[in-house]
Amino acid sequence: MLSLVPLSAPLAMPARYAGGEPPLWELALAVGLMLLAIADSVWLAARVYSGAILAGAPRIRVLDALRSSREIR
Numbered sequence: 001m002l003s004l005v006p007l008s009a010p011l012a013m014p015a016r017y018a019g020g021e022p023p024l025w026e027l028a029l030a031v032g033l034m035l036l037a038i039a040d041s042v043w044l045a046a047r048v049y050s051g052a053i054l055a056g057a058p059r060i061r062v063l064d065a066l067r068s069s070r071e072i073r
Contacts, residue, residue, distance in 0.1 A: 003015075003016050003022070003026070003030060004026065004029060004030050004033060005033075006033050006034045006036075006037035007037075009030045009033065009034055010034070013026075013027065013030050047065075047066055047069045048062055048065045048066060048069070049065075050069045051064070051065035051066055051067070051068040051069030052065040052068075054068055054069070
């Protein structure tokens with residue numbers, strides 16, 4: 001199961017592959033879930049960053065940055 005969870009897949013799937021070949025659909029699912037997690041992380045980081053930059057304060061909480069990025073759109 002850990003070979004399909006995006007945070008542990010890069011470590012667990014190669015170990016599974018070395019121990020015995022997993023089905024091809026599991027490899028594709030692990031890669032697909034990892035790409036989806038990367039895209040979601042980039043989207044969230046961009047929202048937080050744009051909200052923090054536009055707030056103009058030297059320190060801002062993450063939730064405040066998300067709120068200010070949502071207000072701009």
